Amino acid sequence: MSYIVAKFGGTSLANFEAMSRCADVVLASKETRLVVVSASSGVTNLLVSLGRGSLNEAQCHEAVSKIRDIQNAIIAHLTLSDEQQQHIESLLSRITDISVAVSQSESSSLELADELLSFGEQLSSFLFTQVLVERGEKASWFDVRQVMRTSSDFSKAIVSLDDLKSSVVEKLLPILEKNVVVTQGFIGADEQNRTTTLGRGGSDYSAALLGEAVGCSQINIWTDVSGIFTTDPRITSQAYALEEISFNEAAEMAIYGAKVLHPSTLIPAMRQNIPVFVGSSREPDAGGTIVRNETESKPVYRAIALRRAQTLVTVTSMAMLHAPGFLARVFAILAKHNLSIDLVTTSEVSVALTLDDTGVNSGGKSQLSEALLNELKEICQVKIEQDLALVAIIGNAIDSSNGVGSRLFSALDDVNIRMICQGASSHNLCFLIDEDQATDVISRLHHSMFEQNTQGAA
Ligand code: ADP
Ligand code: ASP
Ligand code: MG
Numbered sequence: 001m002s003y004i005v006a007k008f009g010g011t012s013l014a015n016f017e018a019m020s021r022c023a024d025v026v027l028a029s030k031e032t033r034l035v036v037v038s039a040s041s042g043v044t045n046l047l048v049s050l051g052r053g054s055l056n057e058a059q060c061h062e063a064v065s066k067i068r069d070i071q072n073a074i075i076a077h078l079t080l081s082d083e084q085q086q087h088i089e090s091l092l093s094r095i096t097d098i099s100v101a102v103s104q105s106e107s108s109s110l111e112l113a114d115e116l117l118s119f120g121e122q123l124s125s126f127l128f129t130q131v132l133v134e135r136g137e138k139a140s141w142f143d144v145r146q147v148m149r150t151s152s153d154f155s156k157a158i159v160s161l162d163d164l165k166s167s168v169v170e171k172l173l174p175i176l177e178k179n180v181v182v183t184q185g186f187i188g189a190d191e192q193n194r195t196t197t198l199g200r201g202g203s204d205y206s207a208a209l210l211g212e213a214v215g216c217s218q219i220n221i222w223t224d225v226s227g228i229f230t231t232d233p234r235i236t237s238q239a240y241a242l243e244e245i246s247f248n249e250a251a252e253m254a255i256y257g258a259k260v261l262h263p264s265t266l267i268p269a270m271r272q273n274i275p276v277f278v279g280s281s282r283e284p285d286a287g288g289t290i291v292r293n294e295t296e297s298k299p300v301y302r303a304i305a306l307r308r309a310q311t312l313v314t315v316t317s318m319a320m321l322h323a324p325g326f327l328a329r330v331f332a333i334l335a336k337h338n339l340s341i342d343l344v345t346t347s348e349v350s351v352a353l354t355l356d357d358t359g360v361n362s363g364g365k366s367q368l369s370e371a372l373l374n375e376l377k378e379i380c381q382v383k384i385e386q387d388l389a390l391v392a393i394i395g396n397a398i399d400s401s402n403g404v405g406s407r408l409f410s411a412l413d414d415v416n417i418r419m420i421c422q423g424a425s426s427h428n429l430c431f432l433i434d435e436d437q438a439t440d441v442i443s444r445l446h447h448s449m450f451e452q453n454t455q456g457a458a
Helices: 016-027 043-051 057-075 082-104 110-134 161-178 203-214 247-255 266-272 326-336 370-377 404-411 435-450
Strands: 004-008 032-037 139-142 180-184 187-189 195-197 218-223 244-246 276-280 288-292 303-316 341-346 350-355 381-394 419-422 428-434
Touching: 004 016, 004 203, 016 032, 016 057, 016 110, 032 110, 032 161, 032 203, 043 057, 043 082, 043 110, 057 082, 057 110, 082 110, 110 139, 110 180, 110 187, 110 195, 139 161, 161 180, 161 203, 180 203, 203 218, 203 266, 244 247, 247 266, 247 288, 247 303, 247 381, 303 435, 326 341, 326 350, 326 370, 341 419, 370 381, 381 435, 404 428, 404 435, 428 435
Parallel strands: 004 032, 004 218, 032 180, 139 180, 218 276, 244 288
Antiparallel strands: 187 195, 276 288, 303 350, 303 381, 341 350, 381 428, 419 428
C-alpha cells in the first residue's frame, strides 16, 4: 500500500479546534496513514525555559501550569478514560520533577533538557490520537523512540538511518497496515534509551525520515501558511505562495532561514525522490507548494530567504601572506570545536566567515566559546561582528545569468552590503547586512524581483 505521511506543526495543534481541522485533513485521505506531530504551539518554548535551569522553583511551577492549561483546554473536549487521564498527569508531574531538579542543580544538563523537551510531542501526540479515535478512526499512538535511534549528541542528535529502516519495517509497518499511526516528531533515543532531540523545528525532518523508511509516496507538511512563499509572508504582505519549487531550491531556502521547512527535511526526500507538499492546516483547500526533483519553471529568481542573528568572524594574520596552510589551521580549530563554516570570503591577509547555525542545539547556546576564541587568537587577530542578517536570493542559473548583480545593487544602492558570496552554487547569491535593515532590504528586493518583472517566481 502506498502511504502519505502528514506532519502537523505547533500552530496546527495549538488547541482542540486546530486539532479537529488536522483530523479533517487526515480523515479526508485514505492514504494518510502516518501522522507526525510537533508539540502544541508554545509548549516547546516553555520547556526550553525550564530546561535552561535559570528559573526558580516558583517560576518552574508557573511554567508547568501554563503547559497544563494548554493540555486541559484540549482535554475538556475529549472523553478520556481514568487511565488516559493518569498518563497525562504522569507526564506533567515528570515535567515538574525534572525542571525542579534542573533548577536546583549547579550546571544545566543537555540530557535533562532533551528529556524535558520531549514531553511537548509526547503530550500532543497522545491527545491527537484521541481526537482521531473520537472521530471514529482506528488510530494508535506510537512511541517514535522505538525506531528513531540516534547518537548521544543531546539537543542535536544524529539519526542512525540503517536502524531506522529496519526497526520501522519490524515495529511500525505492521501497525500501519491496520491503523492510522500518530507519532512524535523531533525526538529520538540513544543506545542507552536516553531521550534525545534533533534540533529546534526538527519534526519536519522526522516526518521526512519516517516517510523515507516506510517508502511513502508523498510527505505533506501542514503548517500555518499555504505553502512556501516568495519570502516569509510575515516580512512583506506582497509575498505569494509558490506553486512548485525544486528540491535544490527549497533546500537552499531552508538552509538560509526559511523556517517553513527544517533545513534537513529535504535530504531524505531527495534521496528517494519523494515529493513534499507544504500547505496550511487552517485552509487545506487553499492549495500549497509542491517540492520535487524537476519543476516546470526554472526562474532566475524564485524566492528570498532571511537568516537573522548572524555573526561575522574576521581572522587576520600577516603570516597568511603567501603562506600555505594558514586557512587549514583556522578551519581545523573551528572543526575541533564542532563548528562548520557557512559563508567565506578571503583577502591576502584575512578571512571573513559566518558560522553555519543550522545545526544549533535545541537549547540555542552561543557557538563561539571562550576556548575556541583563545585558540584562534594564538594564530591570528580575531574580530567579531554581531547583529547581522544573511539574505539569500534563491533561484536557478544565478551564476550564469546576466544582470543579477546590477539588480541587487540598484535595489539596494544605499545599503551597506557587509559581505557577498556567489558562484559556488547556481541556486543562490548570499550577502550580509545590518540586521535592523533586514525587513526593508527584503521588501525592496522582493519588489524589484517579484512585483514588477517577468523573470520572477512561478
Ligand atoms: P510549524 O510550527 O508548522 O512547523 P513554523 O513556524 O516552523 O511552522 O514554519 C512556518 C512559518 O515559517 C510561517 O508562519 C512563516 O512565517 C515562516 N516562513 C519563513 N519563510 C517562509 C517562506 N518563504 N514561506 C512560507 N513561510 C515562511
Ligand atoms: N516542537 C519542536 C520545536 O518547537 C519541534 C518542531 O516543532 O518541529 O522546535
Ligand atoms: Mg517548523
